[in-house]
Amino acid sequence: MTETRKDPRRLTGVGTCSKLDIPALFGPVFAEVAPDIDLLAPDQVTDPGAVDFVLTFLPDEEAFRPYPNLRGIFSIGAGTDGIDACPSLPADVPVLRVEEPDQALQMAGFAAFNVLWHHRNMANVIACQAEGRWRRRVAELSPRARRIGVLGMGHMGKAIAKALVALGYPVAGYARRAPQDPLPGVTYFQAGGLEDFLARSDILINVLPLTPETTGLIDAEFLAKLPEGAALVHLGRGGQVDEAALVAAIDSGQLSGASMDVFVEEPLPREDPFWAHPKILVTPHIASVPEFADVVRSLRERLLRLTVG
């Protein structure tokens, strides 16, 4: 009698997301860089007990329920907030975010671009070009003239801080806990030091994850603690910024401008006032997007470690 038993050398995953067709997007990538892994859609699964992992981003409420033997749950991005909030998330299965060095470098480059954008007042330089006006302002070009604050010193925050130190900016980093492995040239602030950190951040770069504590964190009161004329570079998650308070802080002159890459609602609705605001640079969530092949390679390595362990 032949039983349809699973080949023990093969691994099986389910791709599921309320917004993206993960099996369609990632299937060809697994075939190429992880041919020993089968990635199925939920309706292709015949033996739920044989599913080793789930790959997802914004799972449906019941997404994890059918699979009793998961070894890992993988996010396709750097954030896991959608997974963390899922009611069917099993308590004993590790949730793994993408932590690619390449993705952190993308983020560092995009953060550096936005720091220069505000420091060098490039919106104004571009407006002058549009008018054919040669208008040189050459004061405060030194990186010493802008103190950078990196809010969130995880995988992304560290890469950003490192790049901006290399460019000569005075950099401080804020994280709840003291760093285990502090970066040279970075001043660290911990829980209790947020006000002091904000008071010295001429350009604040937010890369915090979305958690209950960070939801709505960047509100009018928070923005009032920055130095007058500061700029916000928001690369975290939409739910963290009170968008009306941000516009009010810019219009009052408390902030000189902002770069917004993530929004409460994405795509950003056509009628949103951000689009036409002359002091807000709107980018469509492009700071950092991991290459699918990198995501799958790293997933495979970590999955094999979880499977052996």
Add this chain to the structure above:
Amino acid sequence: MTETRKDPRRLTGVGTCSKLDIPALFGPVFAEVAPDIDLLAPDQVTDPGAVDFVLTFLPDEEAFRPYPNLRGIFSIGAGTDGIDACPSLPADVPVLRVEEPDQALQMAGFAAFNVLWHHRNMANVIACQAEGRWRRRVAELSPRARRIGVLGMGHMGKAIAKALVALGYPVAGYARRAPQDPLPGVTYFQAGGLEDFLARSDILINVLPLTPETTGLIDAEFLAKLPEGAALVHLGRGGQVDEAALVAAIDSGQLSGASMDVFVEEPLPREDPFWAHPKILVTPHIASVPEFADVVRSLRERLLRLTVG
């Protein structure tokens, strides 16, 4: 009998330039950070033999003639081309450019901004914002996707290369001679290797000094050696780029765009086609401007060394 002898502890310089009133611009800075140095205008000099140095940028033809005892000639900028070309330049007096770490960091930041500008197609992102369009293109965001070439590996080029290595870009540097102290992560090309260097430079950053060899260097033939779709970031000197050839190379698609910070004629004339070109970012010679106080502090240190020696 009282002779008006020079106080041996004081030093005397002349500020002279065909375009800028150097004594007026720098006088207050000397008073603050180098009070032991007198900076005079040429018509204030009573004893030409007592003049220790000249501070200049674009000297008149006869600018150096009156002073027989110069110990050094200082440029107020990173370039010395105007000084080198001056007929009255004495052969035995050292010419010193500004070599401030801060100025190199300004240049590195501005180069990084322009690399991201082209790599991330930010002109298009900004155009989409103007139209209120959420248009995500997330391919090739990795710094691996753009090979950077730094043309000129002096004080500025080294700082640029270092910053772009830190951001994860593959970086090559071209200089006539092999480096004495090669930077980690940088591939070097020397005289004879220019074609190979250009063939691998998706974004070419020019920071060469203006010399007879580099005048007109970046012409149609030169631009044709770059990979199709390459971008030029021109931070060197105006006389190096054949501006008509550059526009033609962009309009033919050979180049995807350019950033131009220096021009044959500055201010760039109102009728110049660069202003309105959608694929050229025009900036008014602002990549890097040394702080006057830094220039004077460094001049004083080097002058004291020359005076002791």
